[in-house]
Amino acid sequence: MSVALKEGIYWVGAVDWNLRDFHGYITGRGATYNSYLIIDEKVTLIDTVKEPFLGEMLDRIRQIIDPAKIDYLICNHIEKDHSSALPQFLHHFPNVKLFSSKMAVNGLKKYYGQDLEVEAVKTGDALQLGKRTLQFLETPMVHWPDSMFSYLPEEKLLFSMDGFGQHIAGSGRFDDEVEEGELLFELRKYYANLLTHLAPLIQATLKKVTELKLEIDMIAPSHGVIWRKDPGKVIKLYDEWSQHEAKQKVVITYDTMWKSTEKMAHILLENIVAAGIEAKLMKIRENHRSDIMGEILDARGVLIGSPTLHRQLFPTVADLLCYMKGLKPQNKVAGAFGSYGWSGEAVQFIVDDLKEIKLDVIEPGVRAAYLPDDAETAQLVDLANAVIQKVKQS
Numbered sequence: 001m002s003v004a005l006k007e008g009i010y011w012v013g014a015v016d017w018n019l020r021d022f023h024g025y026i027t028g029r030g031a032t033y034n035s036y037l038i039i040d041e042k043v044t045l046i047d048t049v050k051e052p053f054l055g056e057m058l059d060r061i062r063q064i065i066d067p068a069k070i071d072y073l074i075c076n077h078i079e080k081d082h083s084s085a086l087p088q089f090l091h092h093f094p095n096v097k098l099f100s101s102k103m104a105v106n107g108l109k110k111y112y113g114q115d116l117e118v119e120a121v122k123t124g125d126a127l128q129l130g131k132r133t134l135q136f137l138e139t140p141m142v143h144w145p146d147s148m149f150s151y152l153p154e155e156k157l158l159f160s161m162d163g164f165g166q167h168i169a170g171s172g173r174f175d176d177e178v179e180e181g182e183l184l185f186e187l188r189k190y191y192a193n194l195l196t197h198l199a200p201l202i203q204a205t206l207k208k209v210t211e212l213k214l215e216i217d218m219i220a221p222s223h224g225v226i227w228r229k230d231p232g233k234v235i236k237l238y239d240e241w242s243q244h245e246a247k248q249k250v251v252i253t254y255d256t257m258w259k260s261t262e263k264m265a266h267i268l269l270e271n272i273v274a275a276g277i278e279a280k281l282m283k284i285r286e287n288h289r290s291d292i293m294g295e296i297l298d299a300r301g302v303l304i305g306s307p308t309l310h311r312q313l314f315p316t317v318a319d320l321l322c323y324m325k326g327l328k329p330q331n332k333v334a335g336a337f338g339s340y341g342w343s344g345e346a347v348q349f350i351v352d353d354l355k356e357i358k359l360d361v362i363e364p365g366v367r368a369a370y371l372p373d374d375a376e377t378a379q380l381v382d383l384a385n386a387v388i389q390k391v392k393q394s
């Protein structure tokens with residue numbers, strides 16, 4: 001059913017209960033595609049949904065108003081999870097006037113045809129809806145070039161598109177209707193996998209919101225729950241994450257062939273835990289890269305282990321490093337370890353990748369032939385101690 005955010009403003013989106021893979025990001029709790037309906041002199045829809053859910057969205061709109069009475073459609077973001085229902089929607093309701101950022105116009109036409117009629121808006125533009133005004137704020141590369149926020153000053157309500165979203169399906173539409181630990185886990189995972197590499201642009205967006213003195217008492221993102229209990233809290237978390245703040249926590253992530261690299265991981269773990277530092281041990285074949293990145297986001301230390309296979313990294317470790325190089329987590333002390341039989345190149349490959357990401361890498365990495373002996377175990381203890389010292393200094 002539709003849900004009222006404020007008088008005359010409704011969530012009319014869709015819940016994708018069974019989605020478990022969102023373009024490679026594992027969504028263990030499903031997802032939602034949020035659309036919002038504003039009833040005013042000009043009836044306005046903020047975003048559509050993923051195409052298979054058009055009927056669900058229209059059913060929710062019909063609980064409030066005949067969709068044919070919608071005057072305006074705002075496309076805050078062209079990615080297909082929000083725009084793929086748009087052409088069908090406009091086919092059924094051709095009198096609806098479409099607005100998007102200037103950067104979105106080209107993308108919308110490329111996706112849905114050059115004859116699509118769309119009016120570009122820019123930061124500072126406003127659309128009079130009746131007793132309310134919809135203001136626009138371009139947020140380029142947060143997280144696509146076309147991305148845009150819409151804001152209703154009379155309601156202190158920010159439609160933040162992907163920003164502040166979480167992939168979580170459920171019956172609760174608001175932050176106070178979902179268990180807090182579950183919600184913050186999904187918020188962090190979402191940020192870590194979509195936004196980590198965009199930190200300077202997120203800082204710029206937060207600065208713009210502050211400069212414009214936007215009063216916000218509710219944030220309505222395009223995924224997950226609506227923030228009404230304490231929207232300032234989620235803004236503060238984005239501020240901290242985009243400044244790469246981290247806590248005294250170390251993620252040890254690895255893969256293993258015959259449990260030698262795993263044994264090395266456990267030696268590192270025992271020493272770090274004994275020093276009173278929070279640690280997470282994550283074997284890559286048992287933990288999806290999107291979950292590992294969620295844990296790395298707020299960790300001050302990261303240790304990556306790989307056996308050498310055919311003179312290369314173990315493939316799952318290469319996959320994780322490739323993903324990490326794109327997301328570029330910062331402000332972390334890092335190290336590498338791994339076992340080998342006769343050549344042992346993998347550890348240096350990890351070191352090279354961690355340096356490319358510009359982490360504070362402790363060199364050299366630790367290599368163990370076949371199984372760590374006393375001397376190699378001592379090197380692992382030295383690596384753990386070096387990480388402990390840097391983590392405790394932070």
Ligand code: FEO
Nearest residue numbers: 077079081162222
């Ligand atoms: Fe939820 Fe960038 O799309």
